[in-house]
Amino acid sequence: MDNATRYHFSDFTLSEYDLLIKKAKEDYIFRSFHDFGKDERFILWRHDVDFSMHAARNLAQIEHQNGVKSTFFILPHSEYYNLFEKEITDLVKEIIALGHEIGLHFDSHYYGINNEKDLNKYLLQEKRWLEEIFKIDIKVFSFHVTTPFTMTCEAWTYAGLINTYASYFKENVEYCSDSHGRWRFKRLKELLAEASAPCLHILTHPEWWQQEPMSPWQKIDRCVSLRAEKNREFYKAALVKLNTPNIDW
Ligand SMILES: [Zn+2]
Known part of the structure; x- marks a missing residue:
């Protein structure tokens, strides 16, 4: 089997993305990490923006056209984009203007964090950076590339920010991710077609979704x-x- 078939290259286009959002809307209510009902058929749709704010904006537009909101987790320590660069700042503002939420994508490797005291300290610091630049409230964070320590961080909040890897989400919400440009567990298309999970946590990284396969x-x-x-x-x-x-x- 070739890689295009094995890894479903043709799943990851913007037109396919549009279809996924439309299908998800039929069976689930789009909610945010800080505002969902435990008895609802909710979907928490998030993006960890590792490489490209341009690609993030493209997904933000498709979601906006479909009348849904998601959370974009942006990474102050990205090696691929700079949040303080005018063009990137403007793209984030555009995503906010489309009605989406911004979360903090947190790189613990930058600080070599291995205890909760440091985790709280640096989360708070980076939350303030984003709040200052973009004039918004940051309520939620996700870890960028987990470590043995961050894998143990399962509390609901740290530094007052909701943790997307809290044990509540791990235990109660079915998870689907496109990490490294391939489906880690099930294909999202199949998960949504079945619609058997009572609620979903979807992670899509914007860089994997392009015009053509x-x-x-x-x-x-x-x-x-x-x-x-x-x-x-x-x-x-x-x-x-x-x-x-x-x-x-
Ligand atoms: Zn990441």
Whole structure:
């Protein structure tokens, strides 16, 4: 079996995404992590934005067109985008303006955290950063790439923020994720077609959802190349503005 078939490359397009949202709406109520009824057939739909805010905005638009809201967890320590860069700040604001919620995607590796005291301290610090930049309340967080320590963090909240990996969610809500550009458990399409789970926690990473079917590596490679190209053009345009030559060998 080739990889395109084995890993369902054609599942991960924007048109397929639109169909998934439409199907989910038929059987579930879209709720947020801090506002759901335990007896409802709710769906908690979240995005961990690891690579691309542009891709995040694309999903935000599709969801908005379908009249649903999700939570975008943004990563201050991303190696692939910079929240303080004008273009990225504006994209986050656009996602907020579409009615979605912003959560903190927290990288414990950055600080080498291995105890709750440090976890609370740095969560609070990063929550404040996001609240300052975007003038919003941050109520929820998700861990970026878990560690043996963060795997044990199952309390409902830390630093006053709801933990998406709290034991309540792990024990009571069926989970589906597209980590690394493939379905980790069931295909989402099948899970929604069955609609047998009373409630769902869906994690989709925006970078995996593109116009046409591509391999996961192609998507990352393209994302990195586009950013590099943008930086080159930015430098050249700045020199033109300054009427200064671009000196090369
Ligand atoms: Zn992540």
